[in-house]
Amino acid sequence: MISFTINDREVTGQEGWTILEVAKWHGIDIPTLCYHGAVEPYGACRLCVVEVDDGQQRRLVASCLHPVQEGLKVQTDSERVKNVRRWILQMMVDEHPGSQRIKELAKSYGVKESRFKSDRVEDLCILCGLCVRACDEVVGARAISLGNRGVRKEVATTHRLPSPECVACGTCLYVCPTGAMEQLFDRIRG
Amino acid sequence: MSVSFEKIEAILDRFPPQPEHLVSAFQEIQAEFKYIPADAFNAVCDHLGVPRSQGWAVATFFKSFSFEPKGIHEIKVCLGTACHLKGGARLVEGLERELKVERGHTTGDLLFTLDTVNCVGACALAPVVVVGEEYQANTNSRKLKKHLKKVAAE
C-alpha cells in the first residue's frame, strides 16, 4: 500500500495505480475527457491535470497516467491547475461550439465563448482518441487511426476510404464523448 | 515512374517482416516512386505485419511522405530561423507566383513540387533553397527564377 495525500487528505492506493484511480476510489472528482476505464489511458486532453509535490519539485501531471508515489502531495484544484483547465475548455468551447458536453464543462469553470469562436458547429471531434483505442483494444478491428499531425490531426481510415476492417459494432459511437462519431460513422463503415 | 509490382517486391525483399522497418520501407517506396502508391502502401503494411490503419497514421504523420506523385524537381525553400530573417518567406511567395502553384503542391506539368523545409543545415548561406539535390546559397528571387528556367530546360 502506498500512502500519500490528495488535497491534504490522507489516502492510500496500490502500487501501479494512477492518481486518478485512487481519487475516484475516494470519491474525489477530477474532470476527464480522453479517459475511459475500458481502454489504456492516453494523456491527450490534459483536463485531468493535478499539481504534485514530491519534495523536490512541484509540477503538473496528467492524473490519468501518473503513478502514485509514497508521500506525494497532490492538489486537484490549485490555481495553476485551474488555469490549465480553463484554457483547455476555453479553446475547446471556441473550436467546438456545437458540443453540449464541452459547453457544460466550460460553464462549470466559468468559461464563455470568445471572439475566436468557430462557426463550424458540426466540428465536434476533440481528438481524444477514445474511438481509436476502443476499436483497437476492445474490438480488435483496428479500422481507424489518428492520421496526420498537429492542427491537421484527424480520425481517419486508410486512404480516407470506407474501412474493410470495420465490423460496424458501434463501440466507437458509444465511447465518443462529444457525439462526433455520429457524423463520422457512416463514412468509416461505408 | 510506373508502379510495378516487381519494384515493390524488390524493395520489400530488403526488409525482414518486422514492424520496426515501417518508416525505412516507406522511405524507399517514396524514393522509388516519388510518392506512396496505394498498392505499395498496402504491400508494405502486410509484409511487415503492421495493421494498415497504423501504417496510415505513420505515413501521414511524417512530412516527407506523400500520397500524390511529386514533380520531377522538388524545390525546398528553407524557412528555418536564419533563412526567415533573411527573407525566406518572400522567396516562397515569389515562387508561388512564378510557378502558379501553392506551397505543398505540384505544377500541372509535374515538373516542380514547391515545398518548404525548416532548415537544411546550411544556415551560414541563408537564404537557402534546395532544388533537387542542389543547394542554392545566398539566393534571391531573380537568381531562383533564372535557375528554374535552366533546370526546366534540361
Add this chain to the structure above:
Amino acid sequence: MRQISTALKLDENRLASPAALAAYRESILAERDPNRPIIIVCHGTGCLATNSPKVADTLRRAIAAAGLQAQVVPEIKTTGCHGFCSRGPLVIFHPTGLFYQRVQPEDVEEIVQTTLLEGKPVERLLYVDPNTGEHIVHDHDIPFYKYQQRLVLRNIGKIDPADIRDTIAAGGYQSLAKVLAGMTPEEVIAVVETSGLRGRGGGGFLAGRKWRLAVENVRKSPGPVYVVGNGDEGDPGAFMDRTLMEGDPHAVLEGMIIGAYALGAQQGYIYVRLEYPLAVRHLSVAIEQARALGLLGQNILGTGFDFDIKINRGAGAFVCGEETALIASLEGRVGEPKTRPPYPAEKGLWNRPTIINNVETWGNVPQIIEKGADWFAGMGVPHSTGTKIFSLVGKVNNVGLVEVPMGITLGRIVEEIGGGVPGRDEFKAVQTGGPSGGCIPWELKDTPVDFDSLTRVGSMMGSGGMIVMDKRDCMVDVAKYFLEFLMDESCGKCVPCRMGLERMHAMLGEFTMGKGSLEDLDELHSLAEGIKDGSLCALGGTAPNPVLSTIRYFRDEYEAHILHKTCPGKVCRELITYAINSELCNGCTLCARECPAGAITGVKKKPHEINSSLCIKCGVCFEVCKPEAVEIL
C-alpha cells in the same frame, strides 16, 4: 562502400587487440611524409553548395599540369566543414595555414602560379577583417578561429571523413582501446560522471547520471539494452550535429561504442535527420570501415565485446528529436511523445533500458576518456563543464560554427568571434535554445553562456543555436515565426500544445496587424503559463518561451504595434509601406519590370513611383534596387 574498405585494405588489417591499434597507427604514420604539403579543399555542405568539388578538380588538374617537382607535389584532401561556410569554398594550405576564402575554379590558375610556384599568397583571396580592413594570411590569426577552443571539432577540417586511416592517424579509437584494454564499465561511468558532462541536445541532463541509472535498471531486470545517438537536429538555424556527423563521424561512433561497453549493449542506433543525406553517407562509410577493422561488430579489438550500430533516417518531424518520440519512431510507430516517467533509461526501446544521448554528447566521450575527467571539468564553469559548439547565424559578420568553453559571455561570442553586426550597430537580441528558447537583449550581453545562466535570463542552452538579430528584425514577428514553426511541428496529441499554440499564434497575428489591446498581452501571458504547465512533452512545455521572453524584454515593441500601429523593425506587412526615394532613384526601370503587381510606374532615367493601392508588399523592388532607393516606411 565495400569497395572503399577493400581498396583501403582494411579487412587485411583487422585489429586483433587493443595493442594492434597502436601498431596500425604507427604504420599509417610511417607511410606518410610529414613534410609533404597538403592542400585542403573544404567539402562540407556549405562549400559543396558554393562549388568546392569543381575547385578541387581544377586544382588537381592544374597541379598535374604544372610539372612540380615530385617532393613538393601537394596532396589534396577533402574534409568536412570548417565552420566558416559563409566564406566558402575554403582552401587551406598545410603546414603553413595559409587560408583562402571564396575560391572559385577561375582562381586556380593564379593559385598554382603565385602560391605553389612563387611561394606568395594571392592577396585577393585572403580574408579581410570587416572591422579593421586588414588582410589576414593564416587561419589561426582570423578572429573567428583565434578565440575558439576546438575540441569536439578538433579533427574536422583536417581529416578526410571517408578514410578511417586519417582518423586513426589523428588518434581516433585510442580511447576505445584504452577502455577495452583495462577499464571496467564502472570505471568508465565514473569518469563520465566526474567530468560533469551534460547532454548537448537540449535538456542538459548529466550524461554520467543517465548512464548509471540505466545500468542500475539493467541490473534489476537483465536482458538486452540499447544505446542511441540522437542526430535529429531539428532546431532551425543550427548545424552543429550535421557538421560533426559529416566531418568526424568516427568521434560519434567511438563515443557510442564506449557507452555501449559501459552499459553492456550490443546494438546501437543513430537517428539522423532527413535533410542530412551527406551525414548519412559519411556515417555509413565510417561504420563500414570501422567494422572492417574490427572496431565495430563482433569481437571488437579481439576482446570478445560485440556491438554494432544501425542508422535510421528521420522522415520529417521535428518532434521525433524528443527521446520518447524518437524511440516510437525507431519501433515503427507514430512519432508521438509519451508521458515520462518511465524515462528511457528505465523503459526505452522495446521497453528495455536505453541510453539516448545527442551526437555531440557522444562526440565528447572519447576525449574525456583520453584526457581525463579533471581535464574536462577544468574547462568551462562549475555545473557547465567543457566546451560547446554553437551555430552563430543571422545578422552577424562572421557567420558559422564556433566551439568555445562554457561560460564565455554572449557579447564575446557575437563581437569578438562573430565580428559584430554588419554596419557596426549593436545587436538587438540573440535568440538561443532553438524554437523554444528565448531572445536575450543587448543589455544582457555579459550573460555567461552556460546552462544555468541562460535559463536564468529566460532562455536556454538548447542544442546550441545562436541567432543574432539587429534593428531591422521585429521581435513580435520573431515570436510569431517560432510559434508558426512549433504549430507546424506539434504532434497534435495533447490539447494545450495543439490548440494553445494555434491560439497564441492567432493573438500574435492580431498584434502584427496593429490589432488587439494591452489586456490581450496579459491574456497571452496566462495562456502561455497554461500551455507550459499543461502540455505532455517539452515541445509544448517550452513553446511559449519565445513569446514570454520577447514580452519580458521587448514590451515596447509589442506596445508600438498595438498602440501606435507601427512596426519598429519595419517587418510586419500591414504596418509598413514601400516608397521610392526620388533623389536616389536613377530610373533604371528594373523594379518596374520585376514588380509582380504592376504597382511601379515611371519613365526611363526618371524617378519611379509605387502605387500603394496596388502594392502587395512582396519586397521584390527593395531586393533588386541597386542604388537602394526603395524605402520602407
